Amino acid sequence: MNDKDIIIALPKGRILKQVLPIFDKVGIIPEKSFFNEKDRKLKFETNISNIKLILVRSFDVATFLIYGAAHIAIIGSDVLEEFNHSEIYSPIDLKIGLCRLVVATTKEILSDEDPLTWSYVRVATKYPNLTSEHFKKRGVHADCIKLNGAMELAPSMGLCRRIVDLSESGETLKANGLIEIEEIMKVSTRLAVNRNAYKTNFKEINQIIKKFEGLLHD
């Protein structure tokens, strides 16, 4: 890695399609192989010689950013809150990738329980920190089972009483017979910055932040 390179981390998947038009407007254009889904490359050049892009899983974006492997990142506020790390600033809400982090379960489970008596609950989630904080507030210890997908199956299969997961329209929950019980947080995609990079390379990083900020006022 060149000392002068600025590495921007982007999340693979759903959000990426909404992010690319923004990069277009800001004037950061990835090389062609970036758009080729069959390409196995993970690091890409852009039209600006010292700006490189890396493409990683949404939770890994935070890890790359915290350890300074990436200087700037496009990242969901759900992931930011789950990591809640002092080495990250998140100056801009890009107002894309809007969804909510919710608690859900099946009708059958709901009809046969009294949550007020709980001291303990088992929850399937990708967000163990946010989940245990949420339940801690009412004096309930949440035992989190980490699942990486097919979360919606877990309650009906007897794995847990609750799931905590993202919900965009509520369709996936509904299709799997789940009911939303409460919202933990509203989620949107943000521009985040590594603290070390922000301090040691203030001018260049700030210039990029200002470009993104400019878009929001258009």
Next chain:
Amino acid sequence: MDRDTLLPAGFSDKIFPKSQRNSLIIENIVNFFLNYGYLRISPPLIEFEETLLNQGPGLALQNNSFRVMDPISKKMMAVRSDMTTQISRISSKRLAHYPRPLRLSYSGEVLRVNPSGLKLERQIAQVGAEIIGDITFGLETEIIVIGLKILKELYIEDLTLDLNYQNLRLSFFKSLYELPDKNLLVKAIEKKDINYLKNKNFPNKTNILNIIEASGQFTNKSQFLEKLNQDNKKNNYLLHLLEVSSSIQSIFKDLNIVIDPLEKSTFDYHHGLTFTIFSKSLQGSIAKGGTYKTINKEDATGISLYVDLLGEIKNIFLEKEKVLVEQNDFKSAENLIKKGYQIIFLKNLNNDIENYAKSINCKYIFKNNKLIQV
């Protein structure tokens, strides 16, 4: 199975050359401070919990300190998680009668329950210095400049100094405490989310936004003042920050200074000016410090340098060249040591020792009064 060699999370055996490099770094830092009249003190690793954690800066360390029971007194003891609190105690009691400003330096290991920032280690070597007495911006400048000079001496390049002011931050936060969404506002200030703040109403809004937007690279005092509104131009905390920045800049011309007045200090006991030193070549803070009150409510200012991180720079100290010498030939050994070599005794120099020499990365043999390359 090697389970019986497993260490607890955050603890590790430090092996050469890193362990050697680290102790050399510590020695260099403490000697550097000694040249400027900072006297070394060595407090104990463990104190009674009530002594260490129930007063002064110690109050802020309660959640992050290990405790053990003292079988003799049956009282709870705490292992230090930061040495500043001990310096505060010593300067307030045992050295209370010494003339001020009192300049002290220290080095030692501290234990933390939760690793902080990027470092996963729970045992950290802390080296630093404190000035106790009437803290002026001149003394604050002194301790920061000495810290910077030490880092330069250790060949650490591309230094950035980040300056903040805790009381300024707290004075603004006080006005937010009554609001229902105070936590979100504080968080937005800490995460530099200007757009969120712009769309909310809260006391001192224009002044807070003005400071966040003015934050950044410091080129000179008048240019920074120009970015401030009328209220902020008269703010003594900000003026103090600018005074220290200009005087450091006049000594360190090529230093990258960032002024970020509302940034939170990692040590909760700081109330005045705080600072962090970064380097482009190292990830994380390499030195931190600031101004606080001791147990006696005296002003004090200090700096801590993070040796484990500094030890990652490989060219800091060059290893000495090794020479194989006939066992117990102390006369030759001492001569070679005086010339700057490291010697290793070997029982028999006559056998085929080339492989052995290579395996310990040794390039020379001293034989028949001559230095021979392997």
